[in-house]
Amino acid sequence: MSTPRVVVLGGGLSGLAAAYTLARAGWKHVTVVERGSQLGGLAGTFEADGHFYPLAYHHILHRDQGLLYFLDRIGALRDVRWRKVRMLFRLDGRMYDLADPVDFLRFPMSLTDKLRFVRLMTRCFIKSDWTDWHERSAAELVDEWGGPGVRQAIFDPLARLKFDRPCDEVSGAWLGARLNFREGSAPLGYIPGSNWTKVLCDGVSDLIERASVRVRAGTSVVRLVGDGDSIARVELDDGESLAADLVVSAVPTEVYRELLGESRPELEAIQYTAIVSAIFTTRQTIRPDFYWMNLASLDCNACGIFVLNSLNPTIGGSGETCLNIMSHVRSRKDTFFNQGDEQILAAYRADFRRVFGFEITPVWSKLHRLPMYSPVFFRGYRNPTLRDPRLRNVYLAGNYRTFPSIASTGTALSSGVETGTAMLADHGCTTDLPDAIGRFRLASMPKG
Ligand SMILES: Cc1cc2nc3c(=O)[nH]c(=O)nc-3n(C[C@H](O)[C@H](O)[C@H](O)COP(=O)(O)OP(=O)(O)OC[C@H]3O[C@@H](n4cnc5c(N)ncnc54)[C@H](O)[C@@H]3O)c2cc1C
Missing domain, CATH: 3.50.50.60 (FAD/NAD(P)-binding domain)
Structure with missing residues (x-):
């Protein structure tokens, strides 16, 4: 044929x-x-x-x-292993694990807004078809099912971190489907030894x-x-x-x-966001234990810090901790995206110092620029x-x-x-x- x-x-x-x-x-x-x-x-x-x-x-x-x-x-x-990881939300110099009841209670948001947040998450977990939200924004979704206080405390910073845009420009269907997926609360997979x-x-x-x-x-x-x-x-x-x-x-x-x-x-x-991503390895101990930290105060160059060993303990060399410090930027034309490698790595080292209170001593570090990562889901x-x-x-x-x-x-x-x-x-x-x-x-x- x-x-x-x-x-x-x-x-x-x-x-x-x-x-x-x-x-x-x-x-x-x-x-x-x-x-x-x-x-x-x-x-x-x-x-x-x-x-x-x-x-x-x-x-x-x-x-x-x-x-x-x-x-x-x-x-x-058959080689995949699953692990429940810890995700942290860093706000005003403090770290919160929103899945932990004690941390959730001390998170700076009124008790009423906390209850509204739970209501929003529950409704999103239940709903699987988001077609009716295609023309509406993430801000409308959060305001209607949670409230403006929930948006200001949690979702406005997250929309900035992900798309470098305010919540009212981002799609409600996208946010709803993402919350429905429950990425943060289910165990995540990896393959040991690779x-x-x-x-x-x-x-x-x-x-x-x-x-x-x-x-x-x-x-x-x-x-x-x-x-x-x-x-x-x-x-x-x-x-x-x-x-x-x-x-x-x-x-x-x-x-x-x-x-x-x-x-x-x-x-x-269709407009693409870009990513700057640095991998650092270090022999230092990093506390607290977490996999994913959202830098929600928006006071850092980076949007997130990931401790890759916290999911896959076997990644990298023995005795080394592998960190990913990364930023989502509005587009590949962004000033930060176009800075020199040394400048960006220095900015990420400064972020590390701000978050953990000491200097990182890398064994090595490597920077990648991903010019077209994802469309902005307006x-x-x-x-x-x-x-x-x-x-x-x-x-x-x-x-x-x-x-x-x-x-x-x-x-x-x-x-x-x-x-x-x-x-x-x-x-x-x-x-x-x-x-x-x-x-x-x-x-x-x-x-x-
Ligand atoms: C920071 C980050 C974190 C992620 N986290 C996860 C995760 O935890 N779990 C998960 O499952 N997924 C994750 N993903 C998503 C996943 O990696 C991507 O969405 C997926 O790999 C995209 O595949 P694609 O084929 O659509 O696009 P791409 O991978 O972008 O493929 C497009 C290809 O086209 C090539 N190309 C471009 N121009 C030309 C040209 N002129 N000629 C020839 N080739 C060209 C490019 O080099 C590229 O290889 C993550 C992605 C990123 C960047």
Whole structure:
């Protein structure tokens, strides 16, 4: 059977899952083009002193079905361990664990607002469909179900930390779906003895290689050459030009627009935030014990501090503690994002001193800038369509299409599978992959 020539733009998890879906169904001419030297995109890894680390904190979410399915498929799910972690909220120089009743009582918010906060969380835990909140803001959601006091104390700072925007610009559906997911209160997963995102990316890369997908890593797509209402060729930075019957764009929408070189009003509204992320290792002891600390006073350069060993005690070298100090910034044009490495690392060391009261003495530190992390989920955000509205042979995949779900490795994988499945269907082919993912359940639920 002759099958279409498919070029997948971007070897992040969504692009890899789209390629896998097509190749698993017997399509023989699938090529993934990835700018980075390794596959995996935002879920990528770096090596230091013989150990592997994520570019920024990553944990496995126990309700992330797409991720759990792929971990099982690559034989890694049996190695996953689950741990209940401590998350702290740092406000006015003090740290609070809002899941701890004593800390919750001493948190600076009136008792009435605390009860309203519990009511908000309970309502969000129960509600799973957030379509009716698509046009409304996170501020409206919190004010209506909690109250302005709850918003001012908790959600205004969190919206600033996540998007560098006020709560009334952020989508109510996004916040509601995120609270419904209960990321903070359920156990999180990791793989002992390794960095799990490397296990995942290596495993999925291996799957697509065995399915005979061609991979062009370390190569950028520089232009898409049109032929009327379709794309005929994909031009690469090494001068090669790939003929394409079908194209999957699994790059951020801003990159896709640039490659097309034409205006796309439906994509222009999508604006990406950026991330600055530093990994530090140290032999110092860090107290109190926590995994995730939100720096909610907004008095630091960083938005959050993560002690990666608190989730995965085996990460990094023996006797070392591995910290991730990171900032979400409004866009890659942000001044902080564009400072020199030494300046940013010094700013994060100052944050560490402010929070813990002593200087960090790193064994080493490494800085990453992630210029396009996530779209800002503004009030009224709409997922772009899976099929490009003008080009009949172009399909879209990626976490910019999975709103209002939490954007994770699993939603990226599921988005790629959804796109691959639609392409197969448009060409009279079928796959059981979405059903297999939908049916997938953990054999036993993690214990808290
Ligand atoms: C700080 C941080 C924390 C996270 N925490 C978690 C977590 O705890 N748990 C979890 O499950 N997920 C987490 N995630 C989310 C997850 O890693 C990402 O959402 C997911 O990997 C995105 O996949 P994607 O394929 O949609 O996009 P990307 O990974 O962005 O893939 C796009 C790919 O396109 C490539 N590309 C761009 N331009 C070109 C070009 N011109 N030519 C060729 N290639 C190009 C890029 O290099 C990239 O590889 C986190 C992400 C970050 C950044």
